[in-house]
Structure formats: C-alpha cells, structure tokens
Amino acid sequence: MKKILVIDDEHIVRVSCQRTLTPEGFEVIIASSGSEGLELLEKGPVDLVLLDLKMPDMDGVEVLNEIKAKWPDTNVMMVTGYSSVETAVKTLKLGALNYIEKPFTPETLLTAVNEVFKS
Amino acid sequence: MKNIFRDPRKSLAAKLIIAIGLLMVVGSFIFWFSILHKQEKDIMSIAVNYGGSFIDYVKRRTSFSMLTDHRAVIQQTLEDISMAEGVERVRIFDHDGNISYSTDRPSVGSSVDRDTLACRGCHVEAKSDFQLLSERKTWSVYKDSLGFTALKLVEPIRNEITCYTSDCHVHPQEQKILGFIEADMSLALLDKAKFKQGLALTAYVLVFFLAISVALGIILWKIVSKPVTELTLGMGKVAEGDFNYSVPIKSMDEIGVLTSTFNSMIKDIKAARDQRELWTQTLEAEIAKQTEEIQKTHASLLQTEKLASLGRMAAGVAHEINNPLTGVVTFSHLMLQRVPPDSLDAEDLKVIIEQADRCSKIIRNLLTFSRATPSEKGEINVNNVLSRTIYMVKNQEKFHNIKFNTSIDDTQFISDGDPSQFQQICLNMFLNAADAMNGRGEITVATRKITENGKNYVETEFTDTGSGIKQEDMEKLFEPFFTTKPVDKGTGLGLSVSHGIVKHLGGEIKVSSTVGKGTSFFVRLPLKEQRT
Incomplete structure (x- = not known):
C-alpha cells in the first residue's frame, strides 16, 4: 500500500485529500505544518508528499528543500493556489514532480497521484 | 525759426548758421576792404596822372616867360592858375631850394624845407647832393589842414639848349637841373566821393549778408531743423510706447535716410515685440497644456494606484477562498458518486459543482487582474x-x-x-x-x-x-x-x-x-x- 503524506495548514484541504485518496487504496497521513511533516518523515519513509506552498511557519519551498536534502528519493507534488503558480513552476526545478492547482476536483487529484506512481 | 536760436548749443541749424555767418562776415569784410582799397589806388593813380598833366601845363605856360626872363609874368601866371578849384599851392624853386615863385607870394625868397618831397624824392640824405635814390619819387599824399587828402607833385626843370643859350644867361650849360615845379592839390572832392561809395558798398554788403543769412536760415530750418524736430517727436512717441507711429519722409538726403532707417528700426522693434508677445502667449498655452497633462497623469496615477490596491486585495481574498472551495468541490464530487445518478440529489449536487466552478473562474480572473497569474x-x-x-x-x-x-x-x-x-x-x-x-x-x-x-x-x-x-x-x-x-x-x-x-x-x-x-x-x- 502506497503511503502519502499531506502537508497543508488548511484542515479542509487535508480532509479532502484523505477522503479522496483513502478509498482508492492509499494510506494517507497528514501534517498541519512543514515542521510537523518533517517530523513524520523522520519516523519513516513515505511514497509521496503532497505539499502546500503557502503556509504560516515554513513555506512549501523551504520544506521541499529540506526533504530533498534529507531524502532525495522522496516524491513530492506541490499543491498551490492559483496566485503562486509561478513559484510552483520554480519548485519543479527544485525537484518537485508536478503541481496541482486549488480548487481541485477528486478526479484531478487522483489522476495526478496515479501519474506519479505510474512512472 | 524760433526753435533754432532758443539755445544755439542744442540746435544743429543754429550752429551751421553761426558758422556760415561768421565765414560770411569775414568774407564780406575782406571783399569790402579789397574793393575800397583798389578804388582808392585807382583814384590816386588817376589823380597823379591829372596832377602830372597839370604840372606839364604850368611848365608850358611859364616856359616862354622863363626863356625871356619875365619874372613878374611867371609869378602872375602862377597866381592865375592857382585860382582853379583844387589847386592849393604852386611854387617853383631852384636846385638849392630857394623859392623863386609861389602862389603864396610872401614865401618867395625863402627856402623850402629840406625834408620836402622835392629833396627826399631823389636824395637819400637831405644834405648830400650826390647820393641818389635808385627810383625817383615824384608825388606824395598827405592830409591838409582841413583833414582832407592832398596830393603833392614835383617835376624837375631840366637844362635845355634854349635855357643856357638864352640872352639872360642866368643858367650855365653845366647845370643839369635848373629847379623844380611843385604843386599841392586838394583831393577833398575825391575824398567825399570815396566816402559815399564806401558807404554804399558797406550798405550793399550788409544787405547781401542779411539776405543770405535769412535765406540760409529758412533753408536750414526746412531741410535740417524741421525734419530733425519731427524725428525727435517720433522718437518721443516711440519711447512712450506708440510703435505704430511713423515719421513722414520728405526728402532723400541724409536726414531722409535717417528717418527711413528710424522707421524701419521701429518696424523691426514692433515685429520683435509682437513676436515676443506671441511667444509669451504660446508659452502660456504650453504651460496650460502641460499643467493639464500633469493633472491627467496625476489622475491616471491615482487610478492606477487604486486599481493596484484593489488587485492586491482581490488576490488575497481569492487565495483564501481557494482553500474552502477545494473542500466544496471535493465533497460535492464525492457525494455525487454516492447518490443515484438520476436522483434529485444528484441534480442538486451538480448545481453546487457548477456554481463552485463559477467561483473558481471568478477567482482566476481576479488573480489575472492582480497580475498574479502565470x-x-x-x-x-x-x-x-x-x-x-x-x-x-x-x-x-x-x-x-x-x-x-x-x-x-x-x-x-x-x-x-x-x-x-x-x-x-x-x-x-x-x-x-x-x-x-x-x-x-x-x-x-x-x-x-x-x-x-x-x-x-x-x-x-x-x-x-x-x-x-x-x-x-x-x-x-x-x-x-x-x-x-x-x-x-x-x-x-x-x-x-x-x-x-x-x-x-x-x-x-x-x-x-x-x-x-x-x-x-x-x-x-x-x-x-x-x-x-
């Protein structure tokens, strides 16, 4: 079973991801901040990290750098509001695999996640 | 004309008139003096001529009496001749100055003054018989007791054959000059005529001088003073600011050229002033235009600023709405999968999804407006x-x-x-x-x-x-x-x-x-x- 970590400060986004991905056979763990997400990663590896770009304490780019420094093989997909797509594109160069824009439909999320595991 | 002489130092015409007047005074005087002098010389020459003839006449009248030694007749003849008008005195004396005959009878027998013309006419020194002047002087002019001009003429009586061969044997053959005939003639009439002529000449010169002065004054007034006054008046008007004034040009001389130069100068000044005024107006219009443009730019900047802050606000709002919207979209989709496809619930959920999509689009547009879109x-x-x-x-x-x-x-x-x-x-x-x-x-x-x-x-x-x-x-x-x-x-x-x-x-x-x-x-x- 593939393990997915969702890092987002918004409760509703975390829940949306959980409710979309769990029925599809993914194990979803959640973190409400960048530091919490990194702590969870310390405990054990995950197959994919869904990472929000805009968060209060550590923003998505910092978290991404940390993850890529410590666990370079971890897949990371960015989740972003429309306003920060340019930053999202930048993150692709930093090692993120893909990004999806909020608000996303369950279908969009599933397609993007499956795309990661297919390759 | 009055203007010219009000202050001669300030009037060109007055200066010219005074200068020309002075030249004319000097010229007239020289002319007057030369004429008078020449006249006097001519008159004197004529008088000497006539005097010579008179002495010649006396010589001929007494010649016979001399040869026949009729001394009383000679004396009488002289006295007769002296009756004529203008003859003051006639006397005959020998080479030593002893008066033999005279119209003034008491002086017969006395000697003539050694300084008289008869001696000094030939001799350098009155007492030396041998020293002679190179040129003999036969006449002299002097003032008589009444103050009139008088002419004294002397003619020597030379020794001739008839003289020393005469029976009386008074004169030896060796003697060259036997004596002298001396005549004093009054020139009072000529003096009077000369005085009258001088007076007339003076009057002519004065009238000529006055006439020339007046004519010159009028001409100068017309060609110098009047145009210069008009030009000065014109300059005054221009100085007061009347640039439309033009001084009338009445001649083609230097003053005419000056006037025309002045007129064209005023025209140029006027053109320059008009140009300057035009520039000022243009400048004012330009400033007004620039001010308007600045105001427009300012308004435009305000508008831009307003739109920018609205954009920032919209971006913030849009971003925040994206999160709840994610929930709405996800859960309505999940629900739609659970309800029967053709049920009323399914229809309602579709409406929710549709409207959520619409919200999403609005947010995209808002973010585009705020330039936050990629x-x-x-x-x-x-x-x-x-x-x-x-x-x-x-x-x-x-x-x-x-x-x-x-x-x-x-x-x-x-x-x-x-x-x-x-x-x-x-x-x-x-x-x-x-x-x-x-x-x-x-x-x-x-x-x-x-x-x-x-x-x-x-x-x-x-x-x-x-x-x-x-x-x-x-x-x-x-x-x-x-x-x-x-x-x-x-x-x-x-x-x-x-x-x-x-x-x-x-x-x-x-x-x-x-x-x-x-x-x-x-x-x-x-x-x-x-x-x-």
Whole structure:
C-alpha cells in the first residue's frame, strides 16, 4: 500500500485529500505544518508528499528543500493556489514532480497521484 | 525759426548758421576792404596822372616867360592858375631850394624845407647832393589842414639848349637841373566821393549778408531743423510706447535716410515685440497644456494606484477562498458518486459543482487582474491573434448579426507577451461590443503603428456601433466588478483583467465613446519589431 503524506495548514484541504485518496487504496497521513511533516518523515519513509506552498511557519519551498536534502528519493507534488503558480513552476526545478492547482476536483487529484506512481 | 536760436548749443541749424555767418562776415569784410582799397589806388593813380598833366601845363605856360626872363609874368601866371578849384599851392624853386615863385607870394625868397618831397624824392640824405635814390619819387599824399587828402607833385626843370643859350644867361650849360615845379592839390572832392561809395558798398554788403543769412536760415530750418524736430517727436512717441507711429519722409538726403532707417528700426522693434508677445502667449498655452497633462497623469496615477490596491486585495481574498472551495468541490464530487445518478440529489449536487466552478473562474480572473497569474513568455503576433479570434467569434451565435470591418494587412506587429492573454483581451473586447450593440451592428477592427514620447506601440482599435459609455461610468470602467450588464450576464472583470494584462506588458488601453453612437477601445502594446 502506497503511503502519502499531506502537508497543508488548511484542515479542509487535508480532509479532502484523505477522503479522496483513502478509498482508492492509499494510506494517507497528514501534517498541519512543514515542521510537523518533517517530523513524520523522520519516523519513516513515505511514497509521496503532497505539499502546500503557502503556509504560516515554513513555506512549501523551504520544506521541499529540506526533504530533498534529507531524502532525495522522496516524491513530492506541490499543491498551490492559483496566485503562486509561478513559484510552483520554480519548485519543479527544485525537484518537485508536478503541481496541482486549488480548487481541485477528486478526479484531478487522483489522476495526478496515479501519474506519479505510474512512472 | 524760433526753435533754432532758443539755445544755439542744442540746435544743429543754429550752429551751421553761426558758422556760415561768421565765414560770411569775414568774407564780406575782406571783399569790402579789397574793393575800397583798389578804388582808392585807382583814384590816386588817376589823380597823379591829372596832377602830372597839370604840372606839364604850368611848365608850358611859364616856359616862354622863363626863356625871356619875365619874372613878374611867371609869378602872375602862377597866381592865375592857382585860382582853379583844387589847386592849393604852386611854387617853383631852384636846385638849392630857394623859392623863386609861389602862389603864396610872401614865401618867395625863402627856402623850402629840406625834408620836402622835392629833396627826399631823389636824395637819400637831405644834405648830400650826390647820393641818389635808385627810383625817383615824384608825388606824395598827405592830409591838409582841413583833414582832407592832398596830393603833392614835383617835376624837375631840366637844362635845355634854349635855357643856357638864352640872352639872360642866368643858367650855365653845366647845370643839369635848373629847379623844380611843385604843386599841392586838394583831393577833398575825391575824398567825399570815396566816402559815399564806401558807404554804399558797406550798405550793399550788409544787405547781401542779411539776405543770405535769412535765406540760409529758412533753408536750414526746412531741410535740417524741421525734419530733425519731427524725428525727435517720433522718437518721443516711440519711447512712450506708440510703435505704430511713423515719421513722414520728405526728402532723400541724409536726414531722409535717417528717418527711413528710424522707421524701419521701429518696424523691426514692433515685429520683435509682437513676436515676443506671441511667444509669451504660446508659452502660456504650453504651460496650460502641460499643467493639464500633469493633472491627467496625476489622475491616471491615482487610478492606477487604486486599481493596484484593489488587485492586491482581490488576490488575497481569492487565495483564501481557494482553500474552502477545494473542500466544496471535493465533497460535492464525492457525494455525487454516492447518490443515484438520476436522483434529485444528484441534480442538486451538480448545481453546487457548477456554481463552485463559477467561483473558481471568478477567482482566476481576479488573480489575472492582480497580475498574479502565470504568463507564458513569448511573442504576440498582433494581426495573427486578431484574425484567429475574429474567425473564432464570427461562428458564434452571438455574432451572427454583427458585421466585422477589418483593416488588417499582412504586416506582422510583434510584441513581447503571452499570445493567449492577448487573445483573451480581444475576445473580451468583442463580447463587450456585442453586448453594447445587443447583438446587432458593426465592429471595426484596425491595427497600426504609433509613436508616443519616442516609443513605438502597436495599437489595436475596437470600435462598435453600440450604446456608448456614460461619462460617469468612464472612471470606473477598469475597476473590478464594475459592470452595467445584468447581474447574471457579467462579472465586471473583463476590462479590469484586460487592463491588468496590458499594464503588465507595458502598454495601455484608451477609450473614447459617444453615448448613442458607439465606443472605441485602443489597446496599445509596446512594439518589439515590425515584419512585412
């Protein structure tokens, strides 16, 4: 079973991801901040990290750098509001695999996640 | 004339008259003096001539008596002759000065004064008999006791054969000069005539002098003083500011040239002043124009600032709404999967999803307006994008009754930017035009190159024949959510989004509209290059 970590400060986004991905056979763990997400990663590896770009304490780019420094093989997909797509594109160069824009439909999320595991 | 002599130091004519007058006085005096002197000389010459004849006459009258030695007859003859007018005295004396005969009888027998003309006419020294003057003087002029001019003439009586062969044997043959005849003649009549003539001459000279002076004065007044006074008057008027004054030119002489130079100088000054006034006016107009432009720019800056802050606010709001919207979208989709496909619940959920989509679109537009949207770096080929968009909209039902007038040629206007964003602007313009015309009318599309403040732009014109925009709506045109369309028809984001994109690309949108006639939008983008 593939393990997915969702890092987002918004409760509703975390829940949306959980409710979309769990029925599809993914194990979803959640973190409400960048530091919490990194702590969870310390405990054990995950197959994919869904990472929000805009968060209060550590923003998505910092978290991404940390993850890529410590666990370079971890897949990371960015989740972003429309306003920060340019930053999202930048993150692709930093090692993120893909990004999806909020608000996303369950279908969009599933397609993007499956795309990661297919390759 | 009065002006000339009021203050001679200040009058050119007076100076000239005085100078010429002085020259004339000197000239007249020399003339007068020369004439008088010449006259006197001529008169004297004539008098001497006549005097000579008189002595010759006396000699001939007494000659016979001399030869016959009739001494009483000689004395008588002299006395007779002296009765004639003008004859003062006649005397005959020998070489030693002893008076033999005289009209003044008591002086007979006495000696003549040694300083008299008879002696001094020939001899250097009165007592020396041998020293003679080189030129003999036979006459002299003096003043008589009454103050009149008198002429004294002396003629020697030379020894001749008849003298020393005469029976009386008074004179020996060796004696060269026997004696002298001396005559004193009064020139009183000539003096009087000369005085009268002198008087007349003086009068003539004075009259001539006066006449010349007056004539000269009048001429100078006419040709110098009057024109100079007129010129001075003209200068005074000009100094007071009357630049239209022109001094009349009455002659072609130096003063005429001076006047004409003065007139043309005034004309030049007037032209220069008029030019200066014109410049001042132009400058004022320019300042007014610049002020207006500054005010416009200021208003435009305020508007831009307002739109920018609105944009920032909209971006913030949009971003925050994205999160809850994610929940709405996710859960409505999940629910839709659980309910039976044709149930009423499914229909309701579809409405929720649809409206959530609409929200999502509004947010996208808002973020575009705030320039937060991503833009592909690329080239906008303005005419290409326009043609494509026109082709696309023409087939839409909304544009079936709209005629497109396009004046787009093969020129390729290239601008930096995302072509899809420019297409979005064009599409928005066409949709607005169609709405303004209620789907019936004409849309004119044209592109052109313009240059403003040294920069080149490609300008795309969108002109419709619609209802036009009211003046009070003009200011709010680019504000987000401002719309005149019915609530469900327009979001009020089209123009603000277009504005955001164009501003981001370094261009601008201009509008001109007449209510009831239509509206023109001019979208200007910086022109990178122009290919033909």
